[in-house]
Amino acid sequence: MNNYTIIPSSLKYKAAPSVDQEISISLEEKSQQMIEYDRSSTVSLAQVFDDERQESMMFRPTFKITYLYDNVYTGTTNYLPFQYNLYYVNPETSNSSGTWKGYPQYYEFDFFRPDIKDQHVVYKAKSAYTYNWTYYLSYPYNNNYDKKLFTVINSIGQWTASDGIPFSINNSTQNGNGLISFECISPHGLSVGEYVELSLFYNTTNLFQVNSLGNDSFGSGVYVFNIFNIGYTGTTFSNGVTGTFKRIINPDNLLETKSKYYVREHKILTNANDVVMTKDGFEKNVFNETKKFEYSSITPNKISRISQKNSSNAYNITTNYDVNLKGIIDNQKRPISQLFLTIINKGYSGYFNSPNSGVGIKQGWEFNLGKTTNSWWDSNTEGSNTNIPVSSYILTSGVTQTFYYNDDLKIGDVVDGDFCEWNDYEQIERVVSPYYQKIKYNQLVFQTSDANDTNSPGYYYEPHHPMTIRVFSDYIETGDVGIVDEIPSWSYYSSSDQQFRWRDLYTYGFIDNLGRGVDYPFLNGAQYPYENAFFRLIPEGINYNSNLLGTGIPVKPLIDGCD
Amino acid sequence: MDAINFAIRKDAFVNKQVNIPINLSWDYLGIEQSINEYETEVIKDVVGIGRDFEVDRFANAPSTGITESTELNYEFYFYSGGSLDDRANWRNDYRSEGFTTQEVFYYTNNFSNSFFKLDLYDTVDDKKQTNYITLIIPTQQGLKMDTMMQRTPVSINKPKFVLNYVGDKEGFFIYWLKKRTFLDIKTFYMTAKFYNAKDGTFIKMMNTPQSELSSNKYSFDSSSYFYYQVDLDYNKREYQVLNINPYTADYHQFGERAGTPEPIKWYEYVNPPR
Numbered sequence: 001m002n003n004y005t006i007i008p009s010s011l012k013y014k015a016a017p018s019v020d021q022e023i024s025i026s027l028e029e030k031s032q033q034m035i036e037y038d039r040s041s042t043v044s045l046a047q048v049f050d051d052e053r054q055e056s057m058m059f060r061p062t063f064k065i066t067y068l069y070d071n072v073y074t075g076t077t078n079y080l081p082f083q084y085n086l087y088y089v090n091p092e093t094s095n096s097s098g099t100w101k102g103y104p105q106y107y108e109f110d111f112f113r114p115d116i117k118d119q120h121v122v123y124k125a126k127s128a129y130t131y132n133w134t135y136y137l138s139y140p141y142n143n144n145y146d147k148k149l150f151t152v153i154n155s156i157g158q159w160t161a162s163d164g165i166p167f168s169i170n171n172s173t174q175n176g177n178g179l180i181s182f183e184c185i186s187p188h189g190l191s192v193g194e195y196v197e198l199s200l201f202y203n204t205t206n207l208f209q210v211n212s213l214g215n216d217s218f219g220s221g222v223y224v225f226n227i228f229n230i231g232y233t234g235t236t237f238s239n240g241v242t243g244t245f246k247r248i249i250n251p252d253n254l255l256e257t258k259s260k261y262y263v264r265e266h267k268i269l270t271n272a273n274d275v276v277m278t279k280d281g282f283e284k285n286v287f288n289e290t291k292k293f294e295y296s297s298i299t300p301n302k303i304s305r306i307s308q309k310n311s312s313n314a315y316n317i318t319t320n321y322d323v324n325l326k327g328i329i330d331n332q333k334r335p336i337s338q339l340f341l342t343i344i345n346k347g348y349s350g351y352f353n354s355p356n357s358g359v360g361i362k363q364g365w366e367f368n369l370g371k372t373t374n375s376w377w378d379s380n381t382e383g384s385n386t387n388i389p390v391s392s393y394i395l396t397s398g399v400t401q402t403f404y405y406n407d408d409l410k411i412g413d414v415v416d417g418d419f420c421e422w423n424d425y426e427q428i429e430r431v432v433s434p435y436y437q438k439i440k441y442n443q444l445v446f447q448t449s450d451a452n453d454t455n456s457p458g459y460y461y462e463p464h465h466p467m468t469i470r471v472f473s474d475y476i477e478t479g480d481v482g483i484v485d486e487i488p489s490w491s492y493y494s495s496s497d498q499q500f501r502w503r504d505l506y507t508y509g510f511i512d513n514l515g516r517g518v519d520y521p522f523l524n525g526a527q528y529p530y531e532n533a534f535f536r537l538i539p540e541g542i543n544y545n546s547n548l549l550g551t552g553i554p555v556k557p558l559i560d561g562c563d
Numbered sequence: 564m565d566a567i568n569f570a571i572r573k574d575a576f577v578n579k580q581v582n583i584p585i586n587l588s589w590d591y592l593g594i595e596q597s598i599n600e601y602e603t604e605v606i607k608d609v610v611g612i613g614r615d616f617e618v619d620r621f622a623n624a625p626s627t628g629i630t631e632s633t634e635l636n637y638e639f640y641f642y643s644g645g646s647l648d649d650r651a652n653w654r655n656d657y658r659s660e661g662f663t664t665q666e667v668f669y670y671t672n673n674f675s676n677s678f679f680k681l682d683l684y685d686t687v688d689d690k691k692q693t694n695y696i697t698l699i700i701p702t703q704q705g706l707k708m709d710t711m712m713q714r715t716p717v718s719i720n721k722p723k724f725v726l727n728y729v730g731d732k733e734g735f736f737i738y739w740l741k742k743r744t745f746l747d748i749k750t751f752y753m754t755a756k757f758y759n760a761k762d763g764t765f766i767k768m769m770n771t772p773q774s775e776l777s778s779n780k781y782s783f784d785s786s787s788y789f790y791y792q793v794d795l796d797y798n799k800r801e802y803q804v805l806n807i808n809p810y811t812a813d814y815h816q817f818g819e820r821a822g823t824p825e826p827i828k829w830y831e832y833v834n835p836p837r
Contacts, residue, residue: 045610115730122630124625125633125727125728125729126728276620523617524617524742525613
């Protein structure tokens, strides 16, 4: 503010006259005209398109699913509509014995069920794709740290997900030096030089550095880690001792660099009727479809027909409306970066899903799969029950049977997913062990074994199939408190570093120099991501990892030469 | 510029203060937002508003009741000649349209290249109407009928179709705009024609045979006799076909559902003699 002192003109000199005076006040303006480039904006269609694309959270995902399965279990049934439609095994013998043994037809497994007029179900064409399986979109929604897990491997038994990854100890030597090998039930995710926090204590310490990975077996590096045996005494590290470990990157920053372990839970985004499935024209997988002619003279109802054991189709699945993902955050409270196609067995025809406590489908993780079935999959084991209830109906034809099928999931339902590891410091999630579900024949309807076994062999499948819709950067961004603008909400504050840490979310269309990123069509305000996936229905004893059978057994490679 | 004069009275030698108000009628708040808004507006003027022409799949709505059948039944009847008063002269048989049993059985080009064309208009007024959707039903689809080919019993196609989600699907689904922002049409009116590849002609079809017309066989209300109504349900992505001929004997009432379960019947329209 400027101050002016006005001296009356009469005081300027002696006898000065009094006159009016004028003060000119200068107004200083500090603004300036905008320069040309600030005033004008070049309208770029590409820019407008990209702006809309980056802003849109509407998605219309499409999956192409190649379905691989083998129909391997033969059985017998007295329920006539089923008995008349088996793929017979040794029908000549059956004709004389009266016990007809065979495989259910391919359409009991396939995604598409044709109208076969077997007098079993009132066929509705609209439901052709949902008699056997149902399909949903889901996203990882929550971490369940308290999930009770179990494995029979090395008699480890039960542990809590947050405890980490179980192992069994096996002492060995390398170049004359003692090594303590920890044989894990799933890939450990460790690197040489990192540390592990064991559930076991030697004196007062449970923190040990990883010296090497693997044993003499091919591909064992991902399952086995070793620490130097510097002369530990006692029984802490005796052969056969079991426990759990957690990965630690920096022993000086235990709290922040220790991994967390949990079971990822999925929330359902769509109802069963919200997806459209169609057969992919002309596309078959490499495996032949096995068919044969059943002669009328060697069928129980004396009617000839074509019998088919398996099929080799591929399918397209998409939603019938745009899914709005705005505001949805994943299990790490980050913007959703993966959608999952969740495929759940329905089994409406009733071959499968004899319930225990109202549940037909069993669940487990890769470490529960073995060469033969184990106690985890027994119908009476409550811990392996899913949360998907069954319904039933009763029919009589030859005999009276109750047929069970799994209920449809609804929007908002939550189902279990993979066993995962998360590291706050690295800001990265790793799947430790994939999630599986198992269906078993209802032995009262279709006997695959002589005795009514509660732990009969069955088929396994992975229900969740991921689709990447956004990609987080491969680098970790850091920012000091108060310095960096626009720290994202999902950043992690490291007290030791006094910094925020996060991974950037790549924009749509950006592919980094490692080939990471997404670039799929954007049309009419919606993103159109696309994913190819395989759905495998795995018979008992096919997909086990031989490493999981226990110590000293050669490990099947995770990726073989064909991949 | 206004000149403002102040008279400052001298009171001894006490300093006096004059506040000179400077009024700026300029508001800096929200300037950037205004520019952004203006920019968006200008871009919209220059580029135009995006229009969504993407289509969705509409299926025939299930019937009410226990069966919830989604079958869509069509029956096409061709005029075989004879009296226009006799309904029996309209036959559900390609041979009434000039095809031979051999042509139908062997799917010769003149048969297999023939097709039914269903056009969906926005109004029944043929002076104003616009054709928005066309459905094709090929002759390769359809049910079979037993007959004799020379002395051999054979099964040949007949112009009777059961369309559904599975099986014969061509012509079952209507693909139409998924959003109603560009065109907001909920009701269409369907006509049918048969394109005959044997003689290169096409014939128009009616929803009632001319035998049912009591007086003049060639003078009737075209808006009633040439159309079925097709109603779209945008929420369920389904459609229904309805009878809009109050004089037909094939349906019980005006507005009754056609196609499910009662078939949608089309009869060849016979032109007046020259």
